[in-house]
Amino acid sequence: MKVTLTEAQVKKLMSDYKLLNEVEQGFNPTTVTKSIDLGATFDSGKYILDSKIQSTINERLAPLVQFLQTNPSSDVKITIVAGESRVTNYDREKCGPKVFTPECKLKPKQLSLLRAQQIETYLGKIFNGLKSEGRIQKLPPKPLISTVLGSTPYVAGKDNPDDAKYKQEQKIELLIDASASYECLVGMKITISYETPGDHTCDEAIFDVQLNNVSLGVANLNNGSIDMRGAELMAKISQNTIKRKIITYNDKVVGRTGRIVWGKETIVNDELQKKMGTLYEFLPEDMGKSIMDITIKSQIMQKKIRDIKGRETDKKIGGVRRQNFVLDQTKAKTIVDRGRIKDRLILSITPLVSKDGPYKEFFKKGSHSDVPTVKISNGEGEVLYSGNPNVKMTRGSTSKTILLQTDLCGKPLKG
Numbered sequence: 001m002k003v004t005l006t007e008a009q010v011k012k013l014m015s016d017y018k019l020l021n022e023v024e025q026g027f028n029p030t031t032v033t034k035s036i037d038l039g040a041t042f043d044s045g046k047y048i049l050d051s052k053i054q055s056t057i058n059e060r061l062a063p064l065v066q067f068l069q070t071n072p073s074s075d076v077k078i079t080i081v082a083g084e085s086r087v088t089n090y091d092r093e094k095c096g097p098k099v100f101t102p103e104c105k106l107k108p109k110q111l112s113l114l115r116a117q118q119i120e121t122y123l124g125k126i127f128n129g130l131k132s133e134g135r136i137q138k139l140p141p142k143p144l145i146s147t148v149l150g151s152t153p154y155v156a157g158k159d160n161p162d163d164a165k166y167k168q169e170q171k172i173e174l175l176i177d178a179s180a181s182y183e184c185l186v187g188m189k190i191t192i193s194y195e196t197p198g199d200h201t202c203d204e205a206i207f208d209v210q211l212n213n214v215s216l217g218v219a220n221l222n223n224g225s226i227d228m229r230g231a232e233l234m235a236k237i238s239q240n241t242i243k244r245k246i247i248t249y250n251d252k253v254v255g256r257t258g259r260i261v262w263g264k265e266t267i268v269n270d271e272l273q274k275k276m277g278t279l280y281e282f283l284p285e286d287m288g289k290s291i292m293d294i295t296i297k298s299q300i301m302q303k304k305i306r307d308i309k310g311r312e313t314d315k316k317i318g319g320v321r322r323q324n325f326v327l328d329q330t331k332a333k334t335i336v337d338r339g340r341i342k343d344r345l346i347l348s349i350t351p352l353v354s355k356d357g358p359y360k361e362f363f364k365k366g367s368h369s370d371v372p373t374v375k376i377s378n379g380e381g382e383v384l385y386s387g388n389p390n391v392k393m394t395r396g397s398t399s400k401t402i403l404l405q406t407d408l409c410g411k412p413l414k415g
Contacts (some may be wrong), residue, residue, distance in 0.1 A: 034301040036060055044161070045092030045106075048116040049122055057122065064176060065126075068253065074371055078143040080119055083110035085166035086154040109147040115172060116145045137407070143174075154303045184409035185332040185345075187379025192219040192349065193312075193322035195373045201318040202355040203227055205368040206359050207349040208304065209325060210400075212339040216331070218352070219323035220305040221372060225283065226362065227306065228317050266291045302362065336408070344413075347374065347404045352400050366396020376410040384410040 039056045040049075049057070068076065089111040095104035120143050130136045150169030154161070192209055194200060203224035209216045268274065268286045308322035329336070335345070351367030353359045371393055376385040389403040406412050 012262070026320075032060060034176045036172060038065060038172050040115070040119065040172045042170070043092070043113060045090045045095075045111065047111060047118055048093055050116050054122065055121070058126070061123075061174075062125065064174070065130065065136070067176075067178070068130070068140065075178075077118070077141045078123070078140055079146055079177075079222050080123075081113035081148060081173050081175055081177040082116035082119075082145050083144045083148045083150060083169050083171045084109055085126075085150040085152060085169040087159075087161040088154070088156050108149055112147040112149075112170075113145065114171075116147065118229055119172065120145065180236040184327050184378060185327055186337065188327045188332075188410055189375075189377045190216065190327075190347070191322055191326045191373075191375040191377075192221070192325075193320065193373045193375070194221050194223065194370065195320055195322075197314070197316065197403065198321050199318070200370055201225075202367065202368045203362050204353040204366065205321070205370075206352045206362065207367075207372075209323070210348045210350070211345055213348075214331070214333045214335045216325040216327075217310075217323075217374075218305065218308055219349070220308050220311055221323065221368070222362070223313070223317060223319050223321050225317065226302065227313075228315070247346075257406045295383060301358070344403060345406045345408060345410065347406070348357045348400050350400045351393075351398050361405050369393045369395040369397075371401075371403070376404075376406065379408060385412050 038060050040053050041056075042053070064078075065078075086108070089106040090100060090104045091111075092107055095101070123143060127136070127139050131139055150166065152165050152169060153159075154166065190209070190211070192207070194205070201224045203222045203226040205221035205223070208219070209219050209221045268289055268291050272291070308323065310326070312322040312324065314320045323335070339345070349372070353362045353367045355363050371388055371391055373388050374385065375383065377383050385404065385406065391401055392405060393401050404412060
């Protein structure tokens with residue numbers, strides 16, 4: 001899948017490249033295809049690149065090199081456009097300056113083609129050098145060559161071949177067509193987990209997981225008593241739903257557990273706990289609260305986050321918990337569009353357990369601080385990363401933490 005960037009996206013990609021003046025050196029901000037004027041000034045009939053021309057090309061090429069470095073997965077199409085005036089040209093690399101024999105005469109567009117071929121060869125050396133040094137990850141495809149014959153008339157023996165109007169038509173530039181390929185992002189699987197049993201026992205390990213500030217969903221890594229109690233209780237309820245259901249009693253919504261009828265006014269205390277027996281095990285923090293808040297509201301939230309799609313649990317206190325996210329095409333495109341750097345994935349998590357908010361019932365000391373394990377696999381199942389990111393989290397903090405930065409295909413960036 002290949003998606004050509006819009007004009008606005010290409011403009012954003014190139015906006016940081018301030019090494020060159022955009023008006024004088026190319027990158028017209030009003031077009032999708034950007035141009036780099038190579039500033040290659042040849043003497044009449046010359047086409048071999050001297051050191052001065054090479055130096056100019058190196059300087060003018062800097063924005064493209066930087067783009068390739070910061071967008072390693074993007075597809076870049078390069079076209080060398082070599083302009084040529086209608087002035088009669090002679091091959092001055094093979095023939096002397098005053099030799100005008102038919103063998104030395106060049107056909108229209110022949111000189112511009114020779115110059116373009118020289119630049120093509122030189123670009124190949126530059127890109128191969130950058131790749132061997134590890135500065136770019138892949139080579140751009142072989143450039144296309146386009147020769148353009150100027151429109152200004154020229155009559156030999158009458159018009160001055162050195163007139164500035166002919167020089168203007170001898171411009172050589174690169175046309176850059178950038179497009180983002182995010183095929184490798186579709187089908188990518190990201191797993192956030194606590195893998196080592198016994199390392200933590202916590203019911204305050206609920207996080208929002210994001211890629212490029214796009215939420216993938218909630219990771220519920222709870223593995224404490226609340227998580228286990230809720231799972232056991234729901235199993236009992238599923239076995240015998242008559243023991244606990246909502247009914248109407250004297251025009252009030254109440255619940256019934258076995259033969260015990262309770263409502264909003266029913267407060268959890270030692271006596272009620274004895275009556276409920278093993279049908280419902282209250283925690284110390286439940287004492288003094290309305291049973292409706294505990295059995296109805298809490299269980300709805302607990303069940304919701306226990307049943308999140310992609311969650312794995314070994315159903316043990318302090319056991320392994322995993323949350324899996326798989327990227328589809330729509331999500332992949334959104335992630336690419338939201339990326340500050342288009343070929344960069346920034347994986348982050350934000351703790352959600354606090355004194356306020358939808359998960360406040362889980363709050364005791366504040367959100368868990370252990371950095372989770374991260375595993376990234378591509379659509380073919382190849383593991384691209386598996387480990388514990390070397391970052392720090394603070395107990396109780398609800399601030400976003402960046403776990404990992406990768407290229408667009410999920411491979412961690414060096415450094």
